[in-house]
Amino acid sequence: MSTEPFALTDDDLTAINVSKALAADAVEKAGSGHPGTPISLAGVAYLLYQYEMKGDPADDRWLGRDRFVLSAGHASMLQYAQLALAGYGLEIEDLAALRTAGSLTPGHPEYGHTKGVETTTGPLGAGFSNAVGLAMAARFEHGLLDPAAPAGESVFDHYVYTVLGDGCMQEGVTSEAASLAGTQELGNLIAIYDDNDISIEGNTDIAFGEDPSARFEAYGWQVLDVDWTNGGTGYAEDYTALHEALVAARAETTRPSLIRLRTVIAWPSPTKQGTEGSHGAKLGAEEVAGLKEVLGLDPEASFQTAGILGYTREHAAARARAAREDWDARFEEWKAANPQGAALLARLQAQELPEGLDEALPTWEVGASVATRAASGKVLSAIGAVMPELWGGSADLAGSNNTSIAGAGSFLPASLAQKEGDGPYGRVLHFGIREHAMGGILNGIALDRLTRAYGGTFMVFSDYMRPAVRLAALMGLDTTFVWTHDSIGVGEDGPTHQPVEHLAALRAIPGLDVVRPGDANEAAAAWRTILSRRSRPAGIVLSRQNLPVTASAQAAAAGVAKGAYTLLEATDCHDEVTTPVVVLIATGSEVGVAAAAREVLQEAGTPTRVVSAPCLEWFAEQDEAYRAEVLPADAVKVSVEAGIAMGWREIVGASGAVVSLDHFGASAAGTLLFEEYGFTGENVAAVAKEALAQL
Numbered sequence: 023m024s025t026e027p028f029a030l031t032d033d034d035l036t037a038i039n040v041s042k043a044l045a046a047d048a049v050e051k052a053g054s055g056h057p058g059t060p061i062s063l064a065g066v067a068y069l070l071y072q073y074e075m076k077g078d079p080a081d082d083r084w085l086g087r088d089r090f091v092l093s094a095g096h097a098s099m100l101q102y103a104q105l106a107l108a109g110y111g112l113e114i115e116d117l118a119a120l121r122t123a124g125s126l127t128p129g130h131p132e133y134g135h136t137k138g139v140e141t142t143t144g145p146l147g148a149g150f151s152n153a154v155g156l157a158m159a160a161r162f163e164h165g166l167l168d169p170a171a172p173a174g175e176s177v178f179d180h181y182v183y184t185v186l187g188d189g190c191m192q193e194g195v196t197s198e199a200a201s202l203a204g205t206q207e208l209g210n211l212i213a214i215y216d217d218n219d220i221s222i223e224g225n226t227d228i229a230f231g232e233d234p235s236a237r238f239e240a241y242g243w244q245v246l247d248v249d250w251t252n253g254g255t256g257y258a259e260d261y262t263a264l265h266e267a268l269v270a271a272r273a274e275t276t277r278p279s280l281i282r283l284r285t286v287i288a289w290p291s292p293t294k295q296g297t298e299g300s301h302g303a304k305l306g307a308e309e310v311a312g313l314k315e316v317l318g319l320d321p322e323a324s325f326q327t328a329g330i331l332g333y334t335r336e337h338a339a340a341r342a343r344a345a346r347e348d349w350d351a352r353f354e355e356w357k358a359a360n361p362q363g364a365a366l367l368a369r370l371q372a373q374e375l376p377e378g379l380d381e382a383l384p385t386w387e388v389g390a391s392v393a394t395r396a397a398s399g400k401v402l403s404a405i406g407a408v409m410p411e412l413w414g415g416s417a418d419l420a421g422s423n424n425t426s427i428a429g430a431g432s433f434l435p436a437s438l439a440q441k442e443g444d445g446p447y448g449r450v451l452h453f454g455i456r457e458h459a460m461g462g463i464l465n466g467i468a469l470d471r472l473t474r475a476y477g478g479t480f481m482v483f484s485d486y487m488r489p490a491v492r493l494a495a496l497m498g499l500d501t502t503f504v505w506t507h508d509s510i511g512v513g514e515d516g517p518t519h520q521p522v523e524h525l526a527a528l529r530a531i532p533g534l535d536v537v538r539p540g541d542a543n544e545a546a547a548a549w550r551t552i553l554s555r556r557s558r559p560a561g562i563v564l565s566r567q568n569l570p571v572t573a574s575a576q577a578a579a580a581g582v583a584k585g586a587y588t589l590l591e592a593t594d595c596h597d598e599v600t601t602p603v604v605v606l607i608a609t610g611s612e613v614g615v616a617a618a619a620r621e622v623l624q625e626a627g628t629p630t631r632v633v634s635a636p637c638l639e640w641f642a643e644q645d646e647a648y649r650a651e652v653l654p655a656d657a658v659k660v661s662v663e664a665g666i667a668m669g670w671r672e673i674v675g676a677s678g679a680v681v682s683l684d685h686f687g688a689s690a691a692g693t694l695l696f697e698e699y700g701f702t703g704e705n706v707a708a709v710a711k712e713a714l715a716q717l
């Protein structure tokens with residue numbers, strides 16, 4: 023080891039000053055944005071990108087890279103400036119186009135939009151929870167692909183770095199995720215907390231009194247202090263101290279690390295440093311010129327690079343070359359020694375499902391009675407055997423959500439392993455009662471792109487994870503949310519536990535597939551379809567109560583993937599299939615109700631079809647001809663769903679009717695509530711007759 027203390031070169035210091043000025047210029051040109059933190063943390067980001075993290079500007083998806091998450095997403099220029107300096111594809115013109123239409127530099131970092139951006143951030147705390155997921159994914163992938171390698175010695179090992187501010191630190195999701203990260207002993211996770219005492223309303227004292235270091239220590243983190251304010255005695259960006267803290271963070275293998283970095287926002291901006299005025303507004307021409315003067319740059323010149331780009335890009339490229347040389351050689355060695363692992367990795371990278379998946383799916387006899395949550399549990403256990411990349415768990419409701427893969431061990435640090443199979447590479451996740459962090463962590467795992475992760479809770483608590491569900495949809499991730507106890511069918515636990523508006527509220531999220539299978543075979547087909555789709559998240563919505571199996575496994579397999587299909591045909595008096603006069607469209611547990619209503623209507627001589635519609639989003643993707651065939655224009659359409667009416671009128675049309683539930687439920691037996699609120703064959707038939715009468 024070198025005895026020389028770590029120090030940046032003069033060129034590095036120039037590059038940092040250039041980064042600060044670029045942040046100020048970009049926000050100034052945009053007319054809005056967040057200059058303060060990109061200015062004061064420019065050196066932190068520079069150090070990470072140029073000296074601390076492994077990355078390859080020529081290959082931003084390199085498997086061996088360390089991951090960087092800017093949880094304080096408002097400070098997007100902090101990351102954009104370094105992506106430009108390191109050569110990830112952003113040019114100075116892109117920085118000058120900050121926040122403008124179509125630019126590579128949107129207001130907040132967006133996954134899939136800008137090379138080098140690992141996740142979409144902006145909702146404070148979300149990125150931090152993604153970082154925990156990324157760190158968990160790294161450990162799981164080590165176990166999946168290279169289990170014999172000691173921890174830290176596999177090509178799949180890498181660090182996850184995240185930068186968070188006071189805002190992230192105050193958000194609940196950060197506490198949830200940090201607590202789990204500590205419990206999980208995620209030594210590969212390193213968070214830098216920008217402790218600048220400033221947020222939008224001014225000094226954070228007015229709303230934030232606790233000691234975050236004590237909090238994180240209590241969560242089981244290593245907390246390291248670096249104080250650039252020197253206790254208020256004089257400001258110095260001490261990169262040696264920060265580097266040493268990062269070295270200590272990497273050396274700690276059984277605790278995540280929080281580097282608490284005391285800074286002054288917007289330093290060294292002459293009059294706005296240390297003030298909330300620099301947080302979220304352009305500094306003003308005079309202040310920007312003053313800042314450049316302090317930085318030793320030309321106060322008149324905008325977007326100047328002081329000739330430093332060649333140096334920074336070559337520096338990053340040279341580091342990448344060295345890292346790749348080492349990693350590529352080790353990767354080839356790993357491949358040669360692990361042909362099976364290599365084949366698995368190739369399949370995962372190609373985003374292909376394994377052979378034998380269809381054969382592994384369980385099937386049920388028509389007429390059996392099974393809760394779809396139980397069916398889902400059976401499916402997970404069965405496909406878990408052929409899909410080693412499948413892992414997941416629950417927010418403390420595994421027994422109710424049926425989310426555990428049978429026989430699989432828990433994902434736990436060795437210190438917490440209890441039973442055979444438990445350990446750092448286990449497959450059953452225990453999120454604790456932390457729905458929001460569960461969503462963010464699942465998204466982090468999905469962002470790593472190799473494995474498939476799911477997490478469950480009661481559907482009513484999807485509200486607690488909704489921000490993460492929205493971000494999964496926005497990013498087009500393949501996260502799967504398992505929501506059981508999907509209606510008033512929950513029964514005695516009462517209205518706090520009975521979803522009513524949730525189906526509509528979830529369907530309102532663009533890009534989310536809301537999948538509510540009507541029976542056990544549909545549940546299996548739903549999982550099959552969800553797993554085959556890689557660019558949208560899905561929520562699978564499952565019943566607590568037993569439901570009759572109405573769809574054969576074959577019918578479900580063919581129909582569910584289309585989102586809606588004819589489950590029971592309309593027949594005439596000779597029992598021949600005929601054109602339906604009434605079409606009942608139902609989801610989930612109400613498919614059985616619709617089937618009962620069909621009996622009543624058929625009996626009365628009204629040819630009635632039942633359409634099971636497990637996923638309206640998938641149905642909307644079908645061509646017009648198929649949709650018109652399933653829901654003929656001239657039939658009277660009646661929807662049946664134990665949730666609010668919102669959305670159904672559009673489907674049933676003006677001549678149709680909606681059987682819905684537009685008020686909260688009650689604490690009583692689910693069967694009684696279904697009757698009380700009109701979810702019976704008789705009532706649905708009566709509603710259909712009334713609609714027919716009004717034609």
Ligand SMILES: Cc1ncc(C[n+]2csc(CCOP(=O)(O)OP(=O)(O)O)c2C)c(N)n1
Binds near residue numbers: 147189301
């Ligand atoms: C969940 C969420 N709530 C509110 C906001 C709006 N917001 C953006 S930045 C910010 C203050 C953040 O303060 P801090 O993290 O300390 O950033 P700094 O001012 O130090 O850059 C707020 C409230 C947000 N982006 N996300």
Ligand SMILES: [Mg+2]
Binds near residue numbers: 219
């Ligand atoms: Mg702050």
